[in-house]
Amino acid sequence: MIIDEKITIFINNLNGKNLFWDSFFQIFASDYLIPVICALSIFSLWFLALDSKRLLLNQKTVFYSISAIMLTNFLVWIVNNLVSRTRPFIGNSDEIQLIFYAPTDPSFPANPVAIGFTVTASIFPSNKYLGYILLVISIIFSFSRIYVGVFYFLDVFSAAIMGFVIALLVRKIMRIKIINFILMKNIKILRLLALS
Amino acid sequence: MNYFNNDIRELFINHYLIYVYLSCFGTLQLVSTISNLRGIMILSNTKANKILGIIFLISGFIFFFSAPLFINSQWTGSSFTRSTLENFASVRNVNDIDGGLHGTAQFLLFFLGCILSFVTSVAISGILGLLKQKPKTLNLNAKKSRGIFTLKNNNYYSSLRLNFRGRFLDDN
Numbered sequence: 001m002i003i004d005e006k007i008t009i010f011i012n013n014l015n016g017k018n019l020f021w022d023s024f025f026q027i028f029a030s031d032y033l034i035p036v037i038c039a040l041s042i043f044s045l046w047f048l049a050l051d052s053k054r055l056l057l058n059q060k061t062v063f064y065s066i067s068a069i070m071l072t073n074f075l076v077w078i079v080n081n082l083v084s085r086t087r088p089f090i091g092n093s094d095e096i097q098l099i100f101y102a103p104t105d106p107s108f109p110a111n112p113v114a115i116g117f118t119v120t121a122s123i124f125p126s127n128k129y130l131g132y133i134l135l136v137i138s139i140i141f142s143f144s145r146i147y148v149g150v151f152y153f154l155d156v157f158s159a160a161i162m163g164f165v166i167a168l169l170v171r172k173i174m175r176i177k178i179i180n181f182i183l184m185k186n187i188k189i190l191r192l193l194a195l196s
Numbered sequence: 197m198n199y200f201n202n203d204i205r206e207l208f209i210n211h212y213l214i215y216v217y218l219s220c221f222g223t224l225q226l227v228s229t230i231s232n233l234r235g236i237m238i239l240s241n242t243k244a245n246k247i248l249g250i251i252f253l254i255s256g257f258i259f260f261f262s263a264p265l266f267i268n269s270q271w272t273g274s275s276f277t278r279s280t281l282e283n284f285a286s287v288r289n290v291n292d293i294d295g296g297l298h299g300t301a302q303f304l305l306f307f308l309g310c311i312l313s314f315v316t317s318v319a320i321s322g323i324l325g326l327l328k329q330k331p332k333t334l335n336l337n338a339k340k341s342r343g344i345f346t347l348k349n350n351n352y353y354s355s356l357r358l359n360f361r362g363r364f365l366d367d368n
Binding site for chain 1: 236
């Protein structure tokens, strides 16, 4: 048994002992909590208008985040199809206790975790405070996904790295003159509508 | 309270929309208070508006995750009942092929929630502003600010007028 499976089984075997922690991690692992918090963070950045310089930085970050999310989804989909790793509750059905719904898509890399870390890494340079909050939340989210039995440790770990790398990559790409020009044009149009 | 629609997906869509609407509305009020964008603030008192924003933000989350405790539906398979304290955390974890929401649906509903919350904020703050005082005339300071910053001193309608006028005065 490889170390990845050992860590996964160790974390997963913590469940079923305490109703509070089971409920806590079931809610944290939900498809409707962390993705919404990430989306709300992006939404809040758009209207965080303390001064014109920071507003522009924040609104560019919103574009970076959305682009990075799309790219992450696409790359995860490609890797999912290339690697096609089975879920831990199937691959290690004797040791893993599932307390979540049984997903049908491949396990590697963890798509929701990758999205969480992409948003975190995208927001971090423009708003450190929000970045730290999202980082903590994303780590708990990653842990909870292993705890409930739907991902291996390696799926989550690789997704986190993937999220960070893609966010940095997108930030670099978006600074290319022509892309930045298009971005600024969009922001100027929204300025007419008193939205930027 | 009985929920007469036993289609779990429709239930999810309705609840998710209410959830994101409340959360977006709360976030918008909170952020507009921090940024002092009075054109979209509901209450003129900044402290009260901040508290209002936090209440709405938290209420969205509480509503979505605690609703199964109060609404009868097919949360746990075939039985048409409320969830219990033991299983309320798990009943929201439904695969998209079994009635949950897939990513695209979540994105579209979130986007709709954002727009609805913005429209509500603009409408309520505009109506309350009109009830309290006469609409402001353009002043020198208001002319200087552009874009979203016009919302610091004006309602959204006035901001739109200012920005469209300003466009033809100088466009940098």
